[in-house]
Amino acid sequence: MLRMEIALFLVMVFVASIYFSAEKHYTQLHRTFSLLLVTVLVHLVLDGVTVYTVNHLETVPRFLNDAVHRLFLGSMVLVIYLFYQYIAILVQEETGKPRRLDRAARIFLAVAELGNFLLPISYTVTPEGNYSSGLYMLVPYCGVAFYLLLCAGLLTVNWRQINQKKKIVIGAALCIEFTVCTLQGLHHTWLISGMGITLMTLSFYLTLENPDILRAELTEQKMSMLYLKSQVNPHFLYNTLDTIRIQAQLNGDKTVADLLMRLVDFFRLSVKVDRQMVDLDDELELLEAYLELMCCRYPELRCEYDIDPDLGGAQVPNFILQPIVENSLLHGLKNKGYRGEVRISAQKTAAGMELQVADTGSGFAEGKKAAIDEMLLHYAKQPPKLTGRSIGILNVQKRIKLLCGREYGLWYTENPTGGVTAHLLLPLQEELK
Known part of the structure; x- marks a missing residue:
């Protein structure tokens, strides 16, 4: 039996x-999930130690056996x-609904841990092996049952709103744990709880948390951004060049030079895709080049900036403001x-x-x-879009x-005086790795 615990631990270490x-x-x-991985590793170590101590009651001191048992079941x-927390967050992200059971889950955790260390x-x-029993064992059994039922309830209530792959993963993980718990309850000497926990963790890792899958998503988004940048509206380019031509006729070389410089700046900055994250100052520099050209093309268009000077070095995803402003x-x-x-701002x-990108335009149509x-x-359920008006904001x-x-x-919100405001909430960090 101890060999199984060692094998499970090595798998989870890998x-x-x-x-x-x-x-x-x-x-x-x-x-x-990171906290879950660490806790599972600690649990599997305690599982292996407990398997040894409970089957050597005559040689292991009682206080040591009890202490290890309490830590293991806790x-x-x-x-x-x-x-439960992982599944609740997953469901919240899929449905947008707040997590209403978190407080009850934390209270139950505190009560269960208290009972674990006091009972x-x-x-x-038995000839087949030894195991802990009595009133004390109600603590882990009730705890596991309570959280599994919470997870099952979340899955059932939100079944239609959860992504197909994710609800299959959650359902499979719950079935695995319910099965293992039932077998453990029927055969107390099997001591296979660690197997159920390992299989649940692996099911989430292999399907939802695998770094290769996450890297593939990043690659998909980068390719989508590349496509978006390659599809800068040709009318914008042609009309801007026409504006420059007209200005050349009406004004001197300085105006033409300035317009050409801003156009060059815009395209120079817009094709920098080697980094997913850039300084806010860099993102604003590209936006200013774009808006100066648009203000020259449309003389009655005005632009204002209200930027906290402390945020210049904050990291933002590359090329997120220009599509929003163009949409406005x-x-x-x-x-x-x-x-x-x-x-x-x-x-x-x-x-x-x-x-925020606020405009005084006509607002949303009905x-x-x-x-x-x-x-x-x-957004996660939307297929990749390469055409249409919503490609920019969906990509962002x-x-x-x-x-x-x-x-x-x-x-987005609608302004009381007309127009709309786009809100982009981002983490405030100097660098994301």
Whole structure:
């Protein structure tokens, strides 16, 4: 029996070494899975030690056996609690619903751990092997059952809103653990709880947390960004060049030189895709080049900036502001003959850093905001788009979620005085690795 615990531990060490040596991710989901991996490793060590001590009651001191047993079963409840947390976060990201059961889950964890360390332990000796028994064993059994039922409830209630692959993974993991727990309950001497926990962890790792899968998603988003940049609206290029030609006729060389310089700056900066994250100052430099050209083309268009000077070095996903501003011009100010204002701001918030792009345009057409809200909320379910008006904002949303974390992202609000504001919530860090 001890050989199985050693084998399971070595498997999880291998998984953990791959996971932690891969590219780091700063999301609540990935942080929870990282904590889960560490806790599972500790639990498997305690599992192996307990298997030895419980089968050597005559040689191992009682206090040592009891201490190891309490730590082992306490870690088991903690592991299943972390599984619940992971699944709850996953469901929240899929549905957008708040996690309402977290407080009850934490209270139950505290009560279970308290009972684990206070209730007396007894052991049953059989020819097939020894195991702990009595009232004390209600703690881990009730704890595991409670959290598995919470997970099953989350899956059942939100079944239609969860991505097909994710609900299959969650369902399979729960079936594995329910099966192992049933077998353990029927055959107390089997001591296979570690097997169920390892299989649950592997199911999530292989399908949702595998670094190769995450790298593939990053590659997909980078290719999508490359395509987006390669599809700079040709009308913008042609009309801008026409503006330069007209200016050459009406003005001197300085105006032409300035316009050409800004055009060159825009294209020079827009093709820099070697880095996923750039300084906010670099992103604003590209945006200023774009807006100066647009303001020259549309003299009644005004641009204002309100940027916290401390945020210049903050890291943001590359090429996220220009598509948002272009969207404001084409779908808001175009209907007003490009007469109005675009205001770009960047400020610190309690949650990190918020960028805003506000316009005084015509606002959303009837039903349009609801459609955009739905698309941005369920961004992961949207197929990659290479055409259409929403490619820019969908691309921005996907890259923010993937590079910064699913708690960050893009959303829109309507301004009381007209027009709309795009909000981009980002983590406030000097560098994301």
